[in-house]
Structure formats: C-alpha cells, structure tokens
Amino acid sequence: MTAALTIAAHHIRRVVRNPGLILLLLAIPLTFAIIEYAAFGRTVAKGTLPPATVLFLDEDDTLVSSALPQVFSGGPAKDFFELSQVQSKSEAVRLFKRGQAAALIVVPSGFQSAVLEGKRAELGFYPNPVQSIGPEIARSMLEMTALIGNGLYAKALEPIAQIRALVQAEREPTSDEVAAISRGFFEAGRRLSSLQGLSGLTVGVQRPGASAVKTGFGNDPGQFFAYVFPGLVVFGLLLIAQALAMRLMRDRLRGLQRRLVVTPVGPSAVILGGVFYLVAALFALLVFLGIIGAVVFRIQLRDPVSLVAIGAGFAIFASGLHLLSVSLARSDRGAGFVGSVIVLVLSLIGGSFVPAEQYPPFLRSLAVLVPNGAAQQGFIDVLVHKLPLAALGGRLAVVWSWGLAAMGLAVYFEQRRLRS
Amino acid sequence: MIEVSNLRKNFGDIEALKGVSFSVRAGEIYGLLGPNGAGKSTTIGVLCGLVVPDSGQASLDGIDIARRPVEARRVLGVVPQEVALYTEFTARDNLSFFGRLYGLGGSRLSEAVEQVLERVGLADRAREPIERFSGGMLRRLNIAAGLLHGPKAVLMDEPTVGLDPQSRASILELVRSIAAGGAAVVYTTHYLDEAERLCDRIGVIDRGSILAEGTLQELRDAAGAREIIALRGTFAAEVVTREMQKHPEFEVLKVTDGELLLTVQRAEQHVAALLAAASSLGTVREVAIRQPSLESLFIKLTGRELRE
Numbered sequence: 084m085t086a087a088l089t090i091a092a093h094h095i096r097r098v099v100r101n102p103g104l105i106l107l108l109l110a111i112p113l114t115f116a117i118i119e120y121a122a123f124g125r126t127v128a129k130g131t132l133p134p135a136t137v138l139f140l141d142e143d144d145t146l147v148s149s150a151l152p153q154v155f156s157g158g159p160a161k162d163f164f165e166l167s168q169v170q171s172k173s174e175a176v177r178l179f180k181r182g183q184a185a186a187l188i189v190v191p192s193g194f195q196s197a198v199l200e201g202k203r204a205e206l207g208f209y210p211n212p213v214q215s216i217g218p219e220i221a222r223s224m225l226e227m228t229a230l231i232g233n234g235l236y237a238k239a240l241e242p243i244a245q246i247r248a249l250v251q252a253e254r255e256p257t258s259d260e261v262a263a264i265s266r267g268f269f270e271a272g273r274r275l276s277s278l279q280g281l282s283g284l285t286v287g288v289q290r291p292g293a294s295a296v297k298t299g300f301g302n303d304p305g306q307f308f309a310y311v312f313p314g315l316v317v318f319g320l321l322l323i324a325q326a327l328a329m330r331l332m333r334d335r336l337r338g339l340q341r342r343l344v345v346t347p348v349g350p351s352a353v354i355l356g357g358v359f360y361l362v363a364a365l366f367a368l369l370v371f372l373g374i375i376g377a378v379v380f381r382i383q384l385r386d387p388v389s390l391v392a393i394g395a396g397f398a399i400f401a402s403g404l405h406l407l408s409v410s411l412a413r414s415d416r417g418a419g420f421v422g423s424v425i426v427l428v429l430s431l432i433g434g435s436f437v438p439a440e441q442y443p444p445f446l447r448s449l450a451v452l453v454p455n456g457a458a459q460q461g462f463i464d465v466l467v468h469k470l471p472l473a474a475l476g477g478r479l480a481v482v483w484s485w486g487l488a489a490m491g492l493a494v495y496f497e498q499r500r501l502r503s
Numbered sequence: 504m505i506e507v508s509n510l511r512k513n514f515g516d517i518e519a520l521k522g523v524s525f526s527v528r529a530g531e532i533y534g535l536l537g538p539n540g541a542g543k544s545t546t547i548g549v550l551c552g553l554v555v556p557d558s559g560q561a562s563l564d565g566i567d568i569a570r571r572p573v574e575a576r577r578v579l580g581v582v583p584q585e586v587a588l589y590t591e592f593t594a595r596d597n598l599s600f601f602g603r604l605y606g607l608g609g610s611r612l613s614e615a616v617e618q619v620l621e622r623v624g625l626a627d628r629a630r631e632p633i634e635r636f637s638g639g640m641l642r643r644l645n646i647a648a649g650l651l652h653g654p655k656a657v658l659m660d661e662p663t664v665g666l667d668p669q670s671r672a673s674i675l676e677l678v679r680s681i682a683a684g685g686a687a688v689v690y691t692t693h694y695l696d697e698a699e700r701l702c703d704r705i706g707v708i709d710r711g712s713i714l715a716e717g718t719l720q721e722l723r724d725a726a727g728a729r730e731i732i733a734l735r736g737t738f739a740a741e742v743v744t745r746e747m748q749k750h751p752e753f754e755v756l757k758v759t760d761g762e763l764l765l766t767v768q769r770a771e772q773h774v775a776a777l778l779a780a781a782s783s784l785g786t787v788r789e790v791a792i793r794q795p796s797l798e799s800l801f802i803k804l805t806g807r808e809l810r811e
Contacts, residue, residue, distance in 0.1 A: 097589060101591050337586075345576060346604040
C-alpha cells in the first residue's frame with residue numbers, strides 16, 4: 084500500500100510540475116459556464132427575459148404616429164423592449180442581419196388620416212426571421228395594443244366625427260364646438276376609466292415558507308449555475324481523466340511502467356498506484372471546480388456528504404473507464420480515439436450539453452442510467468432540488484455500480500497485460 | 504549468482520523457450536546474443552519475475568524467482584533498452600523516486616543517490632532537468648537508476664543502442680566497473696564487437712535454445728580456423744547451392760539476393776578458384792575475407808546475422 088501511495092504521489096507531482104494540459108481542460112467547463120452566463124446569466128439573475136429590440140419606422144410623421152412608440156417604451160412594457168427609431172427599411176434589414184433587432188413596426192403614411200376618417204388603419208409588422216422568441220413577444224404586444232386602441236376608438240366616435248367635420252370644413256371651431264368635443268372625449272375617457280381597475284389588480288401569493296420562495300433557477304445566478312454547472316463539470320472531468328490516463332499509456336510505451344514493475348514493489352503496486360493517482364487527482368479537481376462554482380458562480384454547496392458521495396463514485400468511474408481504455412489499447416492514438424468517442428457519446432446521452440429534462444421520455448430514462456448522467460442529476464438533486472442523501476439512493480447506485488465495474492475490469496485487464 | 508535451469512515457456516502454440524540453461528557468477532559479464540524473436544526477452548522476463556516459466560527454474564543469489572519474486576527483485580538491477588526516466592524531473596529526483604521503490608529512504612537514499620551519480624559521472628548535473636541531457640548522459644542515468652540499490656545481479660538490455668562511439672566506450676567502461684564491483688551482469692546487445700570486447704562468457708540463443716556458450720576464445724575455437732569469404736553482388740540461392748556442391752572445400756553460411764557468405768580454411772589459397780567460378784554463381788561486385796570471429800560462429804549457428 085505504501086508503495087502504491089508513493090507511486091500515486093509521484094504521478095501527481097508530475098502533473099503539478101507539468102500542468103498545462105490539465106489547466107487547458109479545466110478551462111473547458113469554466114468557459115462553457117461563462118459563455119452561458121454571458122448569454123443568459125444577467126437576465127436570469129433578474130428573473131426576466133432578455134429585452135427584445137423593436138425598431139420603429141414612422142412614415143406618417145403625425146401626432147398619432149409619434150404617440151405609438153409609447154406602447155413599447157412606457158409602462159410595464161419598457162422592461163421587455165428596447166425601442167429604436169430607424170429611417171428606412173433597409174436600415175432595419177441591416178440590423179436584422181446583425182441580430183440586433185427582433186422586429187420592425189412601420190407606421191405607413193396616411194395612418195393618422197385613416198384613423199380620423201374611420202377608415203381601416205394598418206400598422207406594418209416585420210419579425211426578424213432568424214429570431215423566434217423576441218418577435219413573438221413584440222407581435223403579441225402590438226396585437227394587444229391594437230385591440231385596446233380599437234376599443235378606445237369605438238368609445239370616442241362622436242368627438243372624432245366632430246373633429247373630422249371641422250377638418251373637412253377647413254374652419255376654426257367655435258368655443259361651443261370645442262367644449263362639445265372636449266365633453267365627448269371626457270365621456271369616452273370616463274367610460275374607459277372603468278378599465279382602470281385592472282391597473283390596481285393584485286395577485287395574492289400563498290408562501291408556504293421562506294425556503295420555498297427561491298425554487299427554480301430563475302431567481303438568482305447561483306440557482307441557474309447549480310442547474311447548468313454539474314453537467315459541464317462531469318464532462319470536463321471525463322476529458323481530464325482521459326488526459327491523465329494517457330500519461331500512463333505513454334509511460335508504458337516509453338518503458339517506464341516496465342521499469343516500475345521490475346522493482347520489488349511489483350505489478351500490483353504499480354497498478355494500484357495508477358488507480359490512486361487518477362482517483363485522487365480527479366477528486367481534487369472536482370473539489371477545485373466545486374470551489375470555483377461556489378466562488379465565481381455563487382452556487383451554494385449544500386450537503387457536502389452527498390456531493391462527496393456522488394463525486395467520489397464518479398471519479399472512480401472516470402478513472403476506471405480510461406484506465407480500461409489504455410489497458411486494452413495498443414497505441415496512444417488508439418486509446419485517444421476510443422476514449423474521446425466514449426466521452427462524447429456518454430456526454431450526449433447523459434445530458435452534459437442539452438439538459439436531460441428536454442429529452443423525450445425514453446432518452447430521459449436512459450440519461451440517468453449512464454454514470455455521468457446519474458452523477459449530473461445527483462448533483463442537481465442536491466444543489467437545486469435540495470434532496471437529502473437518503474433520497475439519492477438510485478443515483479448513487481448507478482454511479483458507484485458503473486464505477487466499481489469499470490475499475491474492476493481495468494485492474495483485471497491491466498494485470499493480465501503485465502503478466503503476459 | 505544467476506542460475507537458469509532448463510526453462511521452458513509456451514505462448515499458445517509458440518515455444519518461446521525450449522530448455523534454456525546458463526549461469527553467471529558474481530563479477531562476471533555474460534553476453535546473451537540472439538536475433539529478434541530468439542527468446543532473449545522471455546528469458547529476461549523470467550529473470551525479472553514478470554514471466555512465469557512452464558517448467559524449469561531461475562534463481563538470483565539463491566532466491567527462486569518464481570516463488571519469491573519480491574525478494575529476488577531486491578537483489579536485481581534492471582537497465583532497460585529504452586531510456587525509462589521521467590523527463591519532468593532532475594537526475595536526482597528520478598533516482599530518489601526509484602530508490603524509494605527499492606525501499607531506500609532518508610540518509611541512506613541520499614547517500615545512494617550521490618554515490619551512483621558520482622559513479623556515472625553526473626554528480627555535477629544532478630539538479631538539472633534531464634530534458635537538457637545528451638543521449639549519452641541519459642543512458643548513463645538510465646544505468647544509474649538500475650544500480651542505485653547495489654544489486655547483486657544486473658540485467659542490461661542493449662544499453663548502448665544509438666550512441667556515438669565515445670559514449671559507447673564510456674558505458675562499456677561503466678559496465679566493466681559494475682562487474683568489477685562484484686555484480687553478475689547479463690548483457691544483451693546487437694553489437695558483436697561490443698560482446699567480444701566486454702563479455703567474459705557469451706551464450707548464443709536462437710529459437711528458444713542456447714546454441715553455444717563459452718568464453719570468446721572457446722567460441723572462436725568452435726567456429727574453427729575457417730575464415731569467411733563475403734561476396735556482394737546479385738545471387739540466386741538455388742544456383743549458388745547447386746554450384747557450390749562442386750566445391751566441397753567451401754561451406755555456404757548464408758545466401759541472399761545481395762550477399763553470399765562462405766567459410767573455408769586458408770581463404771587466400773581458394774579466392775582465385777572461387778572468383779573463377781563466380782560468374783556461374785551470379786554477378787560479383789565485391790569480395791572480402793574476414794577472420795574467424797563470433798560473427799561467423801553466430802551465422803553458422805543461427806543462419807542469421809545478429810541484427811535480423
């Protein structure tokens with residue numbers, strides 16, 4: 084045992100002396116997480132959707148047309164939209180192509196006249212074809228505005244008709260006519276004011292307890308990353324395990340392994356030393372990534388015992404998998420290729436890149452049966468769903484069963500190879 | 504010190520060892536010569552305790568290797584053919600690590616490292632990362648790692664491969680000093696001249712058997728007083744075999760498309776007759792006469808040259 088620990092410590096010292104590749108691989112999950120944070124983190128932290136930019140082209144240039152942008156830039160809609168005036172459709176197309184706008188609203192020339200004359204007045208709506216959510220929200224907002232506008236118009240037909248008559252007569256209104264028009268709008272407003280009750284609408288929320296307030300991951304970045312980060316960590320560890328195991332493969336090809344097994348410590352200590360080295364290094368890197376998650380991404384590392392139980396099982400699996408791969412391979416290229424394919428397939432099935440919740444039922448079931456998927460979901464269960472260790476039995480059973488099986492096979496084949 | 508008795512080992516249908524026996528005394532350098540696939544690696548594997556023979560016995564300092572491999576490895580030093588060292592570390596760090604695997608520690612380890620570095624002439628480079636070392640320095644450090652624990656038996660597998668003549672000479676001197684220190688040395692090489700210069704006794708192994716064994720003089724005697732006539736050119740084996748039956752004073756050692764090796768007593772008396780018959784053998788471009796040597800014996804015994 085002492086000899087195996089000496090060998091493991093020696094391998095770890097080598098990694099510390101020459102950490103370039105490991106640091107590079109460690110950067111993969113961190114980079115993924117930072118990219119996801121840059122894309123979604125800010126708005127997810129606020130619990131809102133990212134604002135959609137709506138372009139506004141006013142070809143009518145009248146009092147009514149200039150009032151329309153208020154629909155998107157005032158009131159509660161201002162949190163969802165950023166309004167930008169453009170001078171032409173071609174300018175809007177340029178912004179569409181750059182992905183800088185979700186939709187274009189065009190107020191055509193003659194819009195105010197049509198409104199005043201009671202004719203059909205149309206607004207032009209052009210969604211950005213390369214976006215999906217933003218244009219849909221803008222379209223809904225515009226349709227709701229048109230609905231309310233039509234209601235208001237119906238309530239103010241009489242004063243509008245009086246204005247139209249004055250415009251057509253091309254004369255100044257008398258004081259009595261002004262008073263009548265004002266009275267007409269006042270009445271329309273009064274009738275509409277009954278809708279103001281909606282503005283005071285409140286929704287009563289039953290809060291069962293303070294801890295229940297932050298369920299889901301939309302409320303703070305810690306929750307968001309607690310959901311996303313485990314998959315990236317699991318993927319990163321699989322890659323790092325491969326790189327660490329490949330060092331052992333290269334030792335074998337350079338005759339270093341044979342030199343160790345002809346010392347008094349013998350083959351068993353050499354194999355065990357390799358196992359200790361891989362498991363210890365991976366577990367240490369897992370802890371390091373966990374600390375990064377807590378410090379940088381504000382993940383609350385709750386229930387350390389559960390996290391260690393899952394992490395240790397997964398470190399054993401990742402070590403066993405790649406030890407098995409290098410034990411069976413005849414060249415480092417062969418081991419590298421096989422290892423990479425296995426990592427990729429496991430990561431796709433396990434949900435490292437696309438959350439397994441989005442999978443169809445069959446794949447979702449499969450995802451938690453592969454060790455990385457079970458480990459990932461186990462971490463999420465602890466960090467997000469706050470499940471206790473006792474509720475993680477299924478996940479732990481999957482991770483540890485795979486881990487022990489892979490490690491057992493790796494040790495068996497390595498012993499057989501060394502004795503042949 | 505090293506006793507190998509009637510070793511047999513099969514890998515499936517392949518008979519790797521067919522009763523190999525030899526012994527090496529303390530202070531003796533034993534050359535184990537054989538072409539690729541002759542059984543050298545399997546024999547060395549048995550001596551290292553990595554290959555268990557089907558039958559026969561091997562022991563180091565009286566310790567049965569198959570039964571007590573750990574104790575046997577304590578008295579054994581192995582110098583592999585590859586430079587098996589950790590390039591991330593200095594010479595001293597490399598030796599310290601291997602020393603710990605041999606059970607050394609504390610001041611004993613430090614002293615052993617310093618002594619062996621001094622012995623291989625690398626004491627002044629001890630703190631340098633070995634990636635800066637030359638090929639010769641790496642080979643010397645490779646040997647040092649096998650001598651660190653003061654082994655009674657040393658296996659050296661082609662320790663001079665790829666070295667320049669000066670570095671080779673330095674390594675050969677080192678090997679002599681190891682034997683002079685009382686260790687039994689088994690030395691494998693593809694350089695016959697090296698074996699002739701270095702080894703006290705030589706065993707020629709091929710197809711799993713020791714074909715000849717003895718001191719250099721004994722082997723030369725076995726080769727007889729016959730010299731080798733080497734013809735280079737273009738030859739057809741069946742033609743050469745047929746034609747040479749007309750000249751029974753010659754013995755065909757080897758014939759390939761480009762080379763014909765013959766042995767004969769007092770070659771200078773027969774060269775003229777051979778050249779007269781040469782046109783019937785093929786196209787001859789070069790003729791050379793070699794004195795009886797280990798090479799001729801080796802070819803005679805194995806039908807192959809050592810490098811094949």
